[in-house]
Amino acid sequence: MEPKGKKILIADDEPDILEILSYNLTREGYETITAKDGEDAIQKARLYKPDLIMLDVMMPNKNGMEVCKLLRTQPVYQDTLIIFLTALSDETSHIKGLEYGADDFISKPVSPKILVSKVNALFRRIQKPDDKTIQTGSIIIDPVKFVVTINGQDIVLAKKEFELLHLLATKPGRVFLRNEILSQIWGTEVIVGDRTIDVHIRKIRQKLGIDCITTVKGVGYKMVV
Amino acid sequence: MEPKGKKILIADDEPDILEILSYNLTREGYETITAKDGEDAIQKARLYKPDLIMLDVMMPNKNGMEVCKLLRTQPVYQDTLIIFLTALSDETSHIKGLEYGADDFISKPVSPKILVSKVNALFRRIQKPDDKTIQTGSIIIDPVKFVVTINGQDIVLAKKEFELLHLLATKPGRVFLRNEILSQIWGTEVIVGDRTIDVHIRKIRQKLGIDCITTVKGVGYKMVV
């Protein structure tokens, strides 16, 4: 199977389980990293930035719940998928796990078929929300990479310019009032003149080359569809 | 079968066994070296630095256990895999072997299928921790060796510098906010000034020579793709 470019961290204190999970996921094209306990999992997570983390609930040196809780507090792991490995019919863990932000559960003993299908399903599900890119027409806006790609060419925008374009692109065709724009980009605290928006709009139009922003006189601006 | 680039040293006093093992492993793509007794094994190990050593427990001129014990005392062979060849149901050897740092056992008479699968499994297990390198463009980052290689030339980075570069390289193209960087590299406990990050970034850029880190003003830093 061709590589999927996804890293999976597996944490369990039983080497046999690690072996089985790792083998099956590797065969599916995933890259796997293993950890033998909670502390090890946290360290490896920090090191490898996996896309998915599988945590055994019962582990020495911080159990799965604790690890999950800890990771979720950090913004970097906000979008990381987390699966718990639980004993069959362990309802308490399920409820607690959901509170801590688990994405799914797999019961032991692990069926390779279920394992693989669940993992695939999760990655399929986040495919959209994970890349928060917005595409309208030939313009691709990627807030993660902080670049605007247009016809395959990357264009660098300044922070405010980017935020402004991104805001308009969230609802293409919808008109954003000047007030809306001000409160969204600048916040309610700072007060800037009206011309400020114009100037930024101009710079965006200039840098993009394409006229993708329409002026609605007396109202605001909108993205063309 | 294509070569795996792994060397296996087989030590046994029975030529027939050497023949069988060597044949099956070679057919799997491994490179094999044979030794006829304990002393010979030690000498060949020193000479060839094999990735795996298979030791017959009963051998003239130092038996398998003695050889294992001797090798394990030397740091060079700390990570070398060692498999013992034992008579069927030789419990004592198993227990002793584990004490001496054996990784697995194979009972005689040897089944080629079991042999191959065990060897493969062992290499698969150690493959993960060994394969931690990140490569982006011409830059190779190896957290194990703690070395950054760029165009075949090794560059030495200090700890913080290395961690920072490594963090950015985990998700090339993605922008890491200053907060993220701080919490990842420095943790939430310690508080360092903003300039600290800049200084480290500068040192990295200086040492690498290539401008592989882009600064996104008001946002953070990112690795170029």
Added chain:
DNA sequence: TTTTGCGTAAACATATTGTTAAGATGGAAC
């Protein structure tokens, strides 16, 4: 014609980062 709202360019102000050097720290060698 007058008014209103927006576009544009340049000037200005500010925030953010780059750079350098100098202490602070801690570990290794002696």
Added chain:
DNA sequence: GTTCCATCTTAACAATATGTTTACGCAAAA
């Protein structure tokens, strides 16, 4: 213990990108 060394951190200042305002022009609506 002392000395040495590399690393880390901070502070001060320079450089630059960015954000904002100003001033003026234009066009369409009243």
